[in-house]
Each structure stands twice: as C-alpha cells, then as structure tokens.
Amino acid sequence: MRRENSCCFTGHRPEKLPWREDERDPRCLDLKDRLAAAVEGAYGKGMRHFLCGMARGADFYFCEAVLDLRERYPDVTIEAVLPCETQAARWTERDRDRYFALVAACDLETMVQRKYDRNCMLRRDRYLVDHASHLIAVYDGLLGGTMYTISYAMKQGLSLKILNT
Template identity: 35%
Template sequence: MSEKACCVTGHRDIPADKVDYVKSKLKEEIEKAIADGFTMFISGFAEGVDLLFAELVLEQKAQHPDLFLEAAIPYNNRLKSTDPLFRKCLEGCNGIKVQQEEYSQDCFMNRNRYMVALSSRVIAVYDGRDKGGTLSTMRYAHTMEREVREIRI
C-alpha cells in the first residue's frame, strides 16, 4: 500500500432520523483521515452509508484535489444503476474497480474484502445487528489488523 487508503462499510437502511447524524460523523471521520495523511478513499457504492461517504469525499476533493476516490463495484451490472446520487458520485471518481463480471451470492463480500485489503483504516457505520455485511466486514477488518473506526447508530 503506497497511498494511505481508507474505506467505508455500513448499512443501506439508515433510519431517516439518523441520516444527518451519520453524515456529520462521516464528515468528521473523513476530515480526520485527511489530517492523518490518507489520500485514497474507497466506497462500495451501495445505497445508504457507501454513497453518503462517496458524496462527502467528493466534497472534500474541492479543498484537497490530491484525494483519490475509488468505486469498488461488486459486479458489472451494478454500474447500470440510475440512482442520481450513484451517477453523480461515479462521475466524480478517480477510479472504478469492478470485482466480477456476473452477480453471485458472495460478490458483495468479495468487494468488501478487496476494500479492506487495500485499506489501513475502515470507517464502519454500525447499528449493532448481529449479522450482515457490515458486521462481517468489521470482523474481517479486525482479522486483517486494520484500524476500525466505528460510528454507532
């Protein structure tokens, strides 16, 4: 890892009354990562936390043009999303890495492991549920001895 990379994991379904809190905490974590010398940010581009993170990194790129935002896309057809925020964030990316051509049951976990493997810091927005991709990614990050910065919701 030549660049210091930071990725995000979190839930797709953020309760409406927690969105502003999550945004402000993500913004704080991104600013802290930049202050700590991180220049590469990786988002899985799922709804919810991933896209909020990508949008906030793009906002930071206005003040820090050296930042690199990568979209880690789990499978090729995901690029066809018509979600306006997905499209806007994708256009602002410096790089796009598609994990695999076709959808498979494990494509999202493969994407998450890829992001963790590249990153020394993982920002996790987590609500305490006892299963799911966010928890699996946090556990994997701990196994890989990555720094995990948790935002509890």
Template identity: 35%
Template sequence: MKEKTCCFTGHRDIPKKLYPKIKKRLKHEIKRLISQGVLYFGCGGAQGFDTLCAQMVLKLKRKYPDIKLILVLPFPGQADLWQADDVRRYESIKRWADKVVMVCEQYQPGCYHKRNRHLVDNSGHCICYLTRASGGTACTVAYAQRQGCSVTNLAGQ
C-alpha cells in the same frame, strides 16, 4: 499504500433523521484521516452509507484536491433494480470517481463478499456505520479488525 487508504462499510438502511448527525461525524473522521496522510478512500457503491461516504469524499475533494475516491463495485449491474433517483446518484458518483474497480464481470454468488474483502485488503483504516451484530457490514468490520485496520464506528459515537 494501505496506511494511506481508508475503506467504508455500512448499512443500506439508515434512518433519515440520523443523516445530519452521521454526515457531521463522517466529515470529521475523513478530515482527521486526511490530516494523518490518508489520500485514498474506497467505497462499495451501495445505497445508504456507501452513497453518503462517496458524496462526502467528492465534496471534500474541493478543499483537498489530492484525495481520491475509488469505487469498488461487485459487478456491472449493481444498480439495475434501483429506483431512478438512486441510479442517477450512483451514475454521478461513478462519473466523478477517480477510479472504478469491478471485482466480478457479472453477478455471481459471493460477489458482494469479494468486494468487501477487496476494500479491506487494500486499506489500513475503516470507517463504518454498524448497528447490528450480524450481516454483511458486521462481517466486513470483523474482517477489517482481524486484518489490523483501525476501525471507527460512526454509530457508536
């Protein structure tokens, strides 16, 4: 199953001017993986890159109805402190996702780390947007590489 699954990880803060370029690369990479038999796309539901990825998978489902969006969330209140527009976007993505996995019943230290590990542990592929050598995205990408995932960094293309 791992060979048919791709996870996403990336920064929450993407410069708006880069969105069109990243979206184009993301669409290309997802379509490439679909052509190789990948059907499941796991996303952490965070703002920024996660949201972009979830929206792209949902858009591509129109052309590729067999693909599935799986949201792997750290805890139920992840979006409680977000701005209203971001919450509406998040709730829409949750509504249209094929599956929602909650890794913790409530916030606890390490719940984001646990979510990231879950995403990688169930994937054979990882598409990321990584521009910094430290932080959660860097740790997740390093873990994915150690686990043998093929990793594609959209920031490096």
C-alpha cells in the same frame, strides 16, 4: 495507491437505517456530519486514497463526504469499488442516477467481477479491506455485510472508526 495511505468504508443500506430513505431526518443529517468529520480525521492521519463499495445508503453518504473533501484537498482520490456490472440494475431510477453520478465523479473505478453471484458483495468487501489500512464504518450491531467487513478488517489489522446510527 499505497495501502498505508488508504481508507475504506462499510455501512448500512437504507433498510437498516432508522430513517430509511429520509435523508432530511435530523439523525441522518447528524450522521452525515459525523461521517464528514471522520473522513476529515482520516485525512489528518495521512489517508489520501479512499475506497467506497458504492452501495445505497451509508456508502453514498461516505462517497459524497470524500468528494467534498477532495474539493478542499486536491491530493485526495476516491475509488469506486463495484461488486459486479449490475449492482444498480434493480434500484429505483433516483438511486441509479445518484449511483452513476457518484461513480462518474470518482477518480478510479474497480469492478471486482462482471457477473453477479451470491458472493460478489463479499469479494468487494474483502477488496476494500485488502487495499486499505483504515476503515470507517456506520454500524449499529446488526448482522450482515457491515459486520462481516468490520470483522475481516479487524483480522487484517486495520485501524477502525465506528460511527453508530
């Protein structure tokens, strides 16, 4: 995949989203619509390969939006970028089932490293940015991995599309 035709994503986990786990909340449904439009917009700008870090919350929404896009445009590919082998080990069964179904639906799977350590999520985030030219983010100003990834993407010269929650 060529970096100039690749788009990555960063966003908040449910704990930092106003609706938490309630994806039927109108604010969540609105965000999913805006995210789908941002993915479609990235496609319109020539993005064909999409990279997702596969975290709970906004990453799942992004992955699902790209999979929907791929249904309409078969030249779309999506890469699941996993920080480590045990990313989903402590999640609920429902979240693990969704995670494994989404990873299985992706065209490619990249594991940044096998074993968990305190920096594997940051390494995953850098991988995402280092393999893309455009970043879509769900971000509301909170400190954390999403802010780090946006800052890193800005330093690397990626174009940005930031969606507020």
